[in-house]
Amino acid sequence: MKYSALKGIEDILPPEVYIWQEIESVAKDIFHRYGFQEIRLPIIESTEIFIRSIGETTDIVEKEMYTFPDKAGRSITMRPEGTAPAVRCYVEHHLYNLPSPQKFFYSGPMFRYERPQKGRFRQFYQIGAEAFAVSQPSIDAEIIAMLKNLFEALGLKEINFEINSIGCEKCRPDYKNALLNFFGDKLTDFCPDCQRRYRGNPLRILDCKVDRCTELRQGAHPVTGYLCNECREHFEELLFRLNSLNMPYSLNPNLIRGLDYYTKTAFEVTSEHLGAQKAVAAGGRYDNLVEEFGGPATPAIGFAIGMERLALLLKEKPAEEHPAPKVFIAALGREAEIESFRIAEDLRAKGFWIEFNYGGASLKSQLRKADRISAEFAFIIGDNELKSGKIQWKNLKTGQHGEIPIPDAISLF
RNA sequence: GUGGGCGUAGCUCAAUGGCAGAGCACUGGACUGUGGCUCCAGUUGUUGCGGGUUCGAUCCCCGUCGUCCACCCCA
Structure with a gap:
């Protein structure tokens, strides 16, 4: 890479x-x-x-x-x-x-x-x-x-x-001094990190995770007492x-x-x-x-x-809650592809996420893609639909399908 | 900065000192214009990189880079 x-x-x-x-x-x-x-x-x-x-x-x-x-x-x-x-x-x-x-x-x-x-x-x-x-x-x-x-x-x-x-x-200075006094005489028993902390920031000794240091600081007064x-x-x-x-x-x-x-x-x-x-x-x-x-x-x-x-x-959101396309428009043939682009633009203007096929693929592979990207609907446009002015639609979640005039398509949503 | 684990296909991982594999994914088909399920076929590699040992290294050794986890410290 x-x-x-x-x-x-x-x-x-x-x-x-x-x-x-x-x-x-x-x-x-x-x-x-x-x-x-x-x-x-x-x-x-x-x-x-x-x-x-x-x-x-x-x-x-x-x-x-x-x-x-x-x-x-x-x-x-x-x-x-x-x-x-x-x-x-x-x-x-x-x-x-x-x-x-x-x-x-x-x-x-x-x-x-x-x-x-x-x-x-x-x-x-x-x-x-x-x-x-x-x-x-x-x-x-x-x-x-x-x-x-x-x-x-x-x-x-x-x-x-x-x-x-x-x-x-x-x-805080009073408390620091109290800690320095408390730890001072047994300093050499502490871990090397704590001996360094003693000079730099003695309060840090309080949250050392080494067992020995935890024991040694038993009896140290909490900061809130000071x-x-x-x-x-x-x-x-x-x-x-x-x-x-x-x-x-x-x-x-x-x-x-x-x-x-x-x-x-x-x-x-x-x-x-x-x-x-x-x-x-x-x-x-x-x-x-x-x-x-x-x-x-x-x-x-x-x-x-x-x-x-x-x-x-946070648990990963279930896949159904991810944003997904409303419609994938499958088209067969150049004229249908041009029409599918127009329909996509129209529905996008109305606020929907629309995908269409960019060119030359079998209907089967287009629908497979629609399924794979979790589109809610597939529209199908071919020569027949261009003639009749109606599109085939299918709800990919429920399997319901039918035919509808292009201008009415939005009523499906 | 210190210590340890791990680096093999797009992803998840096998494998043996002697031809590098599987599942998933992807593409096509079975099914001329209807996805998911099933089946069939196909594509995918500088085994992180560099060196060493060896007749031969993905495997053993050294280095390096990356990654993960821990220390320090911090959200």
Whole structure:
């Protein structure tokens, strides 16, 4: 094979693409009910935007970004995620001057240079939503409820909502220190990765999967024990609101977000049917990012859904639900073919998917093709029909057939 | 970046250190102008690529590329 798509980058074809279309249309519908409006964001941004927001020492920035110089020597990066561009957009267009809150959603490809595996690609698609300028936990609960309703509308079952709070710039340092003290004297017993995490991001030790590390961290206090008053009240109110909606969720004190900008609320939607990459959606609050991007101090919260992972979880739609032609027009002879083209154009103008035969094939093979492409009706036109002005029709699902004047054909549908 | 599994027809997969196969699909016919079911016939290959061992390699070895899964990390 001469050419193939790049590693970790995939074509999305029918019938798979019908699942994607359904996800997109249902998401749009649900989001609109909650006042989220679509924004279309660029795929490339200046590199600076991602370094500043995601964090200089994160894996994404250190080794996963598609970064290149443009012709003027500016450093350009293909977006690895959507929140930073959304915040850049919010600040650039002074959207904080519009009535708050401003709620947006977007979708499109993201890019990370990683080794592909189940549910992980180098170009992957996300649907994201961001809500700006509400500090109250009621919007955290609203967003989580919106996600739940979206997944429910898609018929997704066996998913779990995991919730945590990772504190803010006031209380998180205290917690980090507590962890450093707790792990410090037994550091050499931890796995090499955890010893590295100890220096870089000690919170990550909490979700190490190595058995030995799991044992060693028994007795470590959960982050929620170290929250400052503001963060603790926020978290408690969020849980209260979720309870009042009868939202099922589980607390996961080991849920740590990988991006630097997150504060307070962190959540993930996970499934056991996804392999190791089990998060189908994840999000959290980022109360400082707008200000860091040069806007006024503005709290915000958002999430992103992994499209490939979501599509993986949704059962393939049965073939009968795929779009299919309304009619295949079989024609015998040049004059009939010309007439079949005219009829096709007429019915297409009325909104139907019509296929016809492009030339010279036996009636049998034309009908076989009509069947194979799952056309609902076959029309047959030959010399007799040209003379009489009537076509032969056959419903390929029921086997019913008959004859009808050409102008009346539409009454069959 | 690290580790492991797998690369044979369009697809799913067999096979043996000695002529590369099956099912599905596709095309035509049985059935001059009526699909699906059945039957018959036909088409399809640089066995991923490069090197090595061997009289001989699809098979064994090395490398490489691709792919899948896992680690790291993440949607």
